[in-house]
Amino acid sequence: MVIIFLMIAVSVTVAGCFLGAFLWAVRSGQYDDDYTPAIRMLFDNEAVTDKKEKPAEPAS
Template sequence: MSVIYILLSISIIVAIIFFVAFIYAVRRGQFDDSYTPSVRMLFEDELVKEKPETKTNKTN
């Protein structure tokens, strides 16, 4: 039973270490995308479908 407590505490410590490393990487700009904006103009534009006009009954 004591092994479960040891493994649980070790896994929580490892999870905290990974979380701190993730926060550190985010703050240092590791996940900033500096490549995509420079080639965005080369991507094909998506076709935007216009909304069909609603038919109204015009009676005089």
């Protein structure tokens, strides 16, 4: 019976740590920008194609 109370105390402590980490992340601005990650892959693809579209240098 003692182990059950010990496991409940440990699980409540771990849950409190995760809640504290989540609240810290929210207060520090980790979730402020929710638009840019959705379109970031579009900008990355354009940057790669720009490098491939450079004209070749003429041979001397």
